[in-house]
Amino acid sequence: MIDDGIIAAIASGYVESAIGIIRVSGKNSIELLKKIFYPKKNTFEPYKIYHGFLKDSNQKIVDEVLVSVFKSPHSYTGEDSFEINCHGGLLIMQNVLDLVLKNGARLALPGEFTKRAFLNDKIDLLQANAIVNLIKAKTQKALDIAFGQLLKKNTTIIEELREKIIFLMAENEVLIDHPDEDLSDVDLNKRLLILNEITKLIQKLLKFSEKGKYFFEGVNVAIIGKPNVGKSSLLNELTGHNRAIVTDIPGTTTDIVSETLNLNGIPIKILDTAGIRKHSNKIEYLGIKKSHEAIDEADIIIAVFDSSRILDKNDEDILNIIKNKKNVLIVLNKSDLKRKLLLPLNIDPIEISCTKKTGINTLKSRLYNMLIEDYNESEVVSLNTSQIIALKSALKHAKKIKKAYIDSLDPALISIDLQQLADYIEQIIGKIENEDILDNVFKNFCVGK
Amino acid sequence: MYIYPKKYDCIVIGGGHAGCEAALICARLKLNTLLITISVDTIGAMSCNPAIGGLAKGHLVKEVDIFGGEMARNIDETGLQFKILNKSKGPAVWSSRAQADMPAYRLRMKHTLEHQDYLDVKQANVEEIVIEDGKIKGVITHIGNEFLCDALIIATGTFLKGKIFIGLNEFHAGRAWEPPADKLSESLAKAGLVIGRLKTGTTPRLDGRTIDFDALEPQMGDDEPIPFSFKTKNFNPPNYPCYLTYTNTKTHEVIRENLDKSPLYSGMIHGIGTRYCPSIEDKVVKFPDRERHQIFLEPQDANSNEIYADGLNTSLDYEVQVKYLRTIKGLEKVEIIRPGYAIEYDFVNPIQLKHTLETKKIRGLFLAGQINGTSGYEEAAAQGMVAGINAAMYLLEKPPFILARDEAYTGVMIDDLVTKGVKEPYRIFTSRAEYRLLLREDNTHLRLAEKSYEYGLIDKVHYEEIQEHIKKVNEAINILKTTYAMPSIDFNKRLESINTKPIKTKVSLSKILARPEINYSLLQTIVPDLPLLNKIQMQQTEIEIKYEGYINLQKQQIEKFKKLESIVIPEDFDYDKVAGLSAEIRTRLKEIMPKTLGQAMRIPGMTPVAIQIISIFIHKKHVQSKPA
Numbered sequence A: 001m002i003d004d005g006i007i008a009a010i011a012s013g014y015v016e017s018a019i020g021i022i023r024v025s026g027k028n029s030i031e032l033l034k035k036i037f038y039p040k041k042n043t044f045e046p047y048k049i050y051h052g053f054l055k056d057s058n059q060k061i062v063d064e065v066l067v068s069v070f071k072s073p074h075s076y077t078g079e080d081s082f083e084i085n086c087h088g089g090l091l092i093m094q095n096v097l098d099l100v101l102k103n104g105a106r107l108a109l110p111g112e113f114t115k116r117a118f119l120n121d122k123i124d125l126l127q128a129n130a131i132v133n134l135i136k137a138k139t140q141k142a143l144d145i146a147f148g149q150l151l152k153k154n155t156t157i158i159e160e161l162r163e164k165i166i167f168l169m170a171e172n173e174v175l176i177d178h179p180d181e182d183l184s185d186v187d188l189n190k191r192l193l194i195l196n197e198i199t200k201l202i203q204k205l206l207k208f209s210e211k212g213k214y215f216f217e218g219v220n221v222a223i224i225g226k227p228n229v230g231k232s233s234l235l236n237e238l239t240g241h242n243r244a245i246v247t248d249i250p251g252t253t254t255d256i257v258s259e260t261l262n263l264n265g266i267p268i269k270i271l272d273t274a275g276i277r278k279h280s281n282k283i284e285y286l287g288i289k290k291s292h293e294a295i296d297e298a299d300i301i302i303a304v305f306d307s308s309r310i311l312d313k314n315d316e317d318i319l320n321i322i323k324n325k326k327n328v329l330i331v332l333n334k335s336d337l338k339r340k341l342l343l344p345l346n347i348d349p350i351e352i353s354c355t356k357k358t359g360i361n362t363l364k365s366r367l368y369n370m371l372i373e374d375y376n377e378s379e380v381v382s383l384n385t386s387q388i389i390a391l392k393s394a395l396k397h398a399k400k401i402k403k404a405y406i407d408s409l410d411p412a413l414i415s416i417d418l419q420q421l422a423d424y425i426e427q428i429i430g431k432i433e434n435e436d437i438l439d440n441v442f443k444n445f446c447v448g449k
Numbered sequence B: 001m002y003i004y005p006k007k008y009d010c011i012v013i014g015g016g017h018a019g020c021e022a023a024l025i026c027a028r029l030k031l032n033t034l035l036i037t038i039s040v041d042t043i044g045a046m047s048c049n050p051a052i053g054g055l056a057k058g059h060l061v062k063e064v065d066i067f068g069g070e071m072a073r074n075i076d077e078t079g080l081q082f083k084i085l086n087k088s089k090g091p092a093v094w095s096s097r098a099q100a101d102m103p104a105y106r107l108r109m110k111h112t113l114e115h116q117d118y119l120d121v122k123q124a125n126v127e128e129i130v131i132e133d134g135k136i137k138g139v140i141t142h143i144g145n146e147f148l149c150d151a152l153i154i155a156t157g158t159f160l161k162g163k164i165f166i167g168l169n170e171f172h173a174g175r176a177w178e179p180p181a182d183k184l185s186e187s188l189a190k191a192g193l194v195i196g197r198l199k200t201g202t203t204p205r206l207d208g209r210t211i212d213f214d215a216l217e218p219q220m221g222d223d224e225p226i227p228f229s230f231k232t233k234n235f236n237p238p239n240y241p242c243y244l245t246y247t248n249t250k251t252h253e254v255i256r257e258n259l260d261k262s263p264l265y266s267g268m269i270h271g272i273g274t275r276y277c278p279s280i281e282d283k284v285v286k287f288p289d290r291e292r293h294q295i296f297l298e299p300q301d302a303n304s305n306e307i308y309a310d311g312l313n314t315s316l317d318y319e320v321q322v323k324y325l326r327t328i329k330g331l332e333k334v335e336i337i338r339p340g341y342a343i344e345y346d347f348v349n350p351i352q353l354k355h356t357l358e359t360k361k362i363r364g365l366f367l368a369g370q371i372n373g374t375s376g377y378e379e380a381a382a383q384g385m386v387a388g389i390n391a392a393m394y395l396l397e398k399p400p401f402i403l404a405r406d407e408a409y410t411g412v413m414i415d416d417l418v419t420k421g422v423k424e425p426y427r428i429f430t431s432r433a434e435y436r437l438l439l440r441e442d443n444t445h446l447r448l449a450e451k452s453y454e455y456g457l458i459d460k461v462h463y464e465e466i467q468e469h470i471k472k473v474n475e476a477i478n479i480l481k482t483t484y485a486m487p488s489i490d491f492n493k494r495l496e497s498i499n500t501k502p503i504k505t506k507v508s509l510s511k512i513l514a515r516p517e518i519n520y521s522l523l524q525t526i527v528p529d530l531p532l533l534n535k536i537q538m539q540q541t542e543i544e545i546k547y548e549g550y551i552n553l554q555k556q557q558i559e560k561f562k563k564l565e566s567i568v569i570p571e572d573f574d575y576d577k578v579a580g581l582s583a584e585i586r587t588r589l590k591e592i593m594p595k596t597l598g599q600a601m602r603i604p605g606m607t608p609v610a611i612q613i614i615s616i617f618i619h620k621k622h623v624q625s626k627p628a
């Protein structure tokens, strides 16, 4: 039997749906399950479905799920395996997958479950043809999904990145393989510039994938403000559900309340937070702490002020929190009452009234505009987790190369570093062959005799 | 027809660099060997530049040396100048190069062949190969004599249907003014080999009396020359100068104005040239902004005035050659002795070969050297060595001799040739080797002695000498890693005395040696009881310690490489039964029949999906053939 680790994938497909299925297979996969799954009873029998919670290493609940367990050889792959039925939001599915990956599984290659089934004699040889086609189709699909936007619309970035890396490799090879040539085409300062451009291109890709995230994974919007300004009321107004409790007692909301909203096709998660002020008790303290966390994690912040009262110390604290943030919309609620609040002049607030339901649409369209502000279709890429990790490793590695350049490290060693850089992002820019490097050597440098 | 009564185990056609090594190795393995060549006066002749070695080529020479070849010894005895290139860079890419006395080189090689037991040398032009039942049987020469053999190595260089161009003149020749081998390539085609056509060129040879050397910058060899062969002792070669000069815009103007008289640019030449050795006209056309190109004037014969003009390879018209040469500093009054020329020739695409260099079609037929689409003496010699050993193994019915990509540059080259084929003349580069840090020149004989001894290619005395060397280096490394220095006042004073920072905690000596400013002999001055090592041993110890991180990284990569290399594709693997491969990839695979999954992956155009599919089928086959 093959043993090439525990593999995992989102089996239900990476689309918003009612239930998400994460499939995990491999020797010792049940051990992995025990590390993350907390059912009532912790002994797993095959063919049973267990109800419980997935928790991360900090015991934080990731999701409430159903898990089916299969034991070797009576499973699809022929190995020990399990399937998690979680909530179907993209974000949740990704979180559940990440949890599994963090605990020792790796992302399955396209068709790898089927391949294992085949190798473990779960599927007849006669089906080989079909399987092979399946692998091909799935690979294609995986590529389409992974590169979809990327390849079609960002080929120039990818090509530029590839070309620049090949150039650096070629130049380094010229230094090694043609030492007695007239190397007036080799400009050692230029390579730092090119390395810098490579870094920028990678950062650009990562940034584009962040933007892509809006469209593929949804955006977090946090409503913040001091107590009693109408945050919970606003959540209810925006989503059209009476999700959060509204009272005239300041400090009503003590924990995060969230609700989703589909804003012109962009999935948005709106978080109502506890009002921020000098706290009076432990419960409130914990709630406010969470509010601060929500602020840090939010993609966009809606800061609410009560227009019917004059600016106080608590409002000033809120202004301070948002001072240096760009992703903020400022809302003046209770505009149905007499205006007493005077905000600094450089602020352009949106006046609304939750009671009278005015200004809500303006707020929504300002929110939408902010999301798509510098959004340009060609700048959205969808990268999967492993690609993002690879790009980030490449960024780190580029720093190492920069240092190597500055220290004028031996080109024979630099070549290993450059190769490593290429290896990291091979899955995005395509494999670089020795021929590609030689081509570049003889195209850009006048060497050989 | 006269059938020669003595039957040979192995016949080698061609007395060039590939043929000489092949014949010598077969004979040294005590097989009755015959070398047939068009003219015995050109045995070991250097067709082009008067130099052996250079980047990556130096590696090949040393590999030939450890496996019992002659090239290294031959140049050590006949070199005019020796130099280590890349000395300013790390030792991983240091490369040996020597200027050769071409006639001396040639004559010493001829002498060696003539004094080799089990080896006969005969002058003839082979026109036909004889095959029986898919097996090689012998050869027929231009005067109708047949020589019989069980194995045949063809190493005919640029001679197959060779055609020379100088300006718009063309004539049939194998090299300069030697006769070509026009019939042999037809015989090969008839035997089922696919033949292609390539092109290369050489530079004019100048009369040294007409060069103003005083106006030029001399370039000497190393003061402490290092020999190529590990067997060479008491090395004391001459040190002749080379001279550096440059073309200029006037030179380029003359060339540009006369491109219509170039066979290259007028479309007369059909063979594909190499980017690696561009002609001067190519350089001028491709890099129009370059104001000058470098030219080395090199000695090529201690007993003559002929000077080789490195960097000026050309097939321009004779008149144009005279004109542009005289625009160059130092060459204002130069006289040409022999003009530069281009040559077009037939070659056999090496994807038709196994890693042993045996043809897939005809048993016992091996090809080596430029006939396989390579260019360069060292590339030829290394192939000659591999073909020679494998012909012997074939005859002795022993396992084949294959060098892997992680073992030797020769292995890299042959794997490239048989896996990727040749579209333009192939030249070795260090960048072609994935594990450059481990495959260094300095440790060639250390890495390969074991294998050489296993195949009976070095004698016991040399083998033990090498083992002793390895032991010493390993011992030193071990001591450095396990001996710790304390941050005592005394030790820190000693460190200060060799201008390096004091230590604050307990530190191993290897950590101190790893500092850029420290070397072994310096460390020895403050730690006198370190083992005594010779220069090369010190250098190797330093490399292992200073580059440890990178070396370990390469070792890990090799492990990965070996994993794929260990997945053998069965010889009877039927790609037609593997569903899901594209027609193009299927054809490639059937043509190349890779031996391992690793090799399959290196085939140009191969996709990860195809590899996955193949791996599944291999695995399945493997599982099924095992009893449950």
Ligand SMILES: Cc1cc2nc3c(=O)[nH]c(=O)nc-3n(C[C@H](O)[C@H](O)[C@H](O)COP(=O)(O)OP(=O)(O)OC[C@H]3O[C@@H](n4cnc5c(N)ncnc54)[C@H](O)[C@@H]3O)c2cc1C
Pocket (backbone or CB within 6 Å): A449, B013, B014, B015, B016, B017, B018, B019, B036, B037, B038, B039, B042, B043, B044, B045, B046, B047, B048, B049, B124, B125, B126, B127, B155, B156, B157, B158, B159, B160, B174, B175, B176, B180, B181, B184, B200, B201, B202, B277, B313, B341, B342, B343, B368, B369, B370, B371, B374, B375, B376, B377, B380, B381
């Ligand atoms: C014009 C020219 C320019 C070159 N330029 C370069 C360069 O710039 N850089 C570089 O690296 N290399 C260059 N080379 C290549 C280098 O010379 C060869 O790669 C190398 O010599 C090949 O070695 P070989 O043993 O394969 O063949 P060769 O050295 O060519 O030897 C072939 C031998 O086979 C013999 N032979 C041929 N046919 C027959 C036959 N039918 N019967 C009997 N004997 C036969 C010939 O007489 C000859 O002795 C050049 C070669 C030429 C001719």
Ligand SMILES: Nc1nc2c(ncn2[C@@H]2O[C@H](COP(=O)(O)OP(=O)(O)OP(=O)(O)O)[C@@H](O)[C@H]2O)c(=O)[nH]1
Pocket (backbone or CB within 6 Å): A225, A226, A227, A228, A229, A230, A231, A232, A233, A234, A245, A246, A247, A248, A249, A250, A251, A252, A253, A254, A273, A274, A275, A276, A333, A334, A335, A336, A337, A352, A353, A354, A355, A356
């Ligand atoms: N007049 C008027 N009253 C409003 C408006 N919006 C909210 N209120 C009232 O303000 C009070 C506080 O509203 P909440 O929505 O609970 O305020 P909050 O910011 O969530 O308060 P905490 O959760 O305590 O921080 C309630 O009595 C609401 O009815 C508005 O637009 N106009």
Ligand SMILES: [Mg+2]
Pocket (backbone or CB within 6 Å): A231, A232, A233, A244, A245, A246, A252, A253, A273
């Ligand atoms: Mg509230």
